[in-house]
Amino acid sequence: xxNIDQPTEMTATEGAIVQINCTYQTSGFNGLFWYQQHAGxxxxxxxxNVLDGLEEKGRFSSFLSRSKGYSYLLLxxxxxxxxxxxxxxxxxxxxxxxxxxxxxxxxx
Amino acid sequence: xxxxxxxxxxRITKTxxxxxxxxxxxxxxxxxxxxxxxxGLGLRLIYxxxxxxxxxxxxxxxxxxxxxQAQAKFSLSLESAIPNQTALYFCATSDPxxxxxxxxxxxxxxxxxxxx
Numbered sequence: 001x002x003n004i005d006q007p008t009e010m011t012a013t014e015g016a017i018v019q020i021n022c023t024y025q026t027s028g029f030n031g032l033f034w035y036q037q038h039a040g041x042x043x044x045x046x047x048x049n050v051l052d053g054l055e056e057k058g059r060f061s062s063f064l065s066r067s068k069g070y071s072y073l074l075l076x077x078x079x080x081x082x083x084x085x086x087x088x089x090x091x092x093x094x095x096x097x098x099x100x101x102x103x104x105x106x107x108x
Numbered sequence: 109x110x111x112x113x114x115x116x117x118x119r120i121t122k123t124x125x126x127x128x129x130x131x132x133x134x135x136x137x138x139x140x141x142x143x144x145x146x147x148g149l150g151l152r153l154i155y156x157x158x159x160x161x162x163x164x165x166x167x168x169x170x171x172x173x174x175x176x177q178a179q180a181k182f183s184l185s186l187e188s189a190i191p192n193q194t195a196l197y198f199c200a201t202s203d204p205x206x207x208x209x210x211x212x213x214x215x216x217x218x219x220x221x222x223x224x
Contacts (some may be wrong), residue, residue: 008148031210042112042198042215043151050210087150092205094158096213097164100150 004099006088011105014079020073020089020102030091034062034073037085037101046073046086078106111135112216114199120222127186129219131199139202139214140182142166142174151198157182171175189223196220 003025012018024032031050034041049055049064049071061074073086085101112133121127131140142154143166153166155174163174171193175183188195197219204211 033212040196040220042217045212045214048210048212078119088154089151091211094154095153096151097153098151100148 004088004090004097006086006099008044008100009103009105011107014080014106014108016078016080017076018078018104020075020086020095020104021074022071022099024069024071024088024090024099026069026090026092026097028092029066030093032062032064032071033073033089033091033096034060035087035089037087039084043087062077075104080106080108082106112199112201112214114197114216114219116219117217118220120224121189122224123190125189125223127189127221129184129186129197129199129221130182131182131216132214133199133201135182135201135203135214136179137201137203137214138179139204139211140176141200142172142182142184142203143198143200144168144193145198145218146195148199186221186223189221191223194221194223 002037006022034046037043054063059076064071083106087101088099089096115130138159141156143151145151152168157176173185199216200213202211202213
């Protein structure tokens with residue numbers, strides 16, 4: 001089976017840095033995705049990690065440690081538009097298994 | 109133009125009615141998926157299809173059926189809708205041969221279904 005845990009909610013201040021953690025237990029690990037989802041909208045792809053280490057993409061970075069079953073999404077220079085849910089998803093075989101998501105609230 | 113479209117975007121129906129949700133894509137992807145999203149539970153896979161002749165059950169297929177009419181079209185049916193099928197439904201597509209083989213899934217805008 002699979003178990004993916006991420007915090008339910010986080011609050012951060014505009015301009016700051018926030019780290020959203022994701023831990024997982026799974027068999028047949030085949031990569032980890034992060035998606036952003038604004039309320040009532042479709043999830044949109046942010047990042048993908050399959051090897052250990054940090055992937056940087058502009059203000060967003062994602063880290064993976066396969067031995068620890070751990071990933072984080074790092075958002076820098078927070079903007080109000082970053083208020084959204086962030087979904088961690090583990091690829092197991094050919095399927096994605098999603099965590100429940102972390103609601104991030106950015107305050108001014 | 110949207111690459112993945114879903115119709116209808118909103119639907120209210122009654123218990124026992126048959127409902128069909130449709131998904132179309134212009135991305136040319138072979139793989140298509142149906143998910144439902146409930147508050148606090150995240151996205152859960154209902155069915156998926158890797159080509160026109162391939163249909164696979166996901167985590168929560170009971171009460172649902174699907175049809176892959178063409179590479180670009182994948183429909184989800186609720187044969188006899190019940191209130192606990194009230195949810196936000198998303199279609200997604202992917203192509204394992206593109207994007208450095210990541211098989212990234214791209215989502216449609218969703219259908220909000222309410223069963224009374």
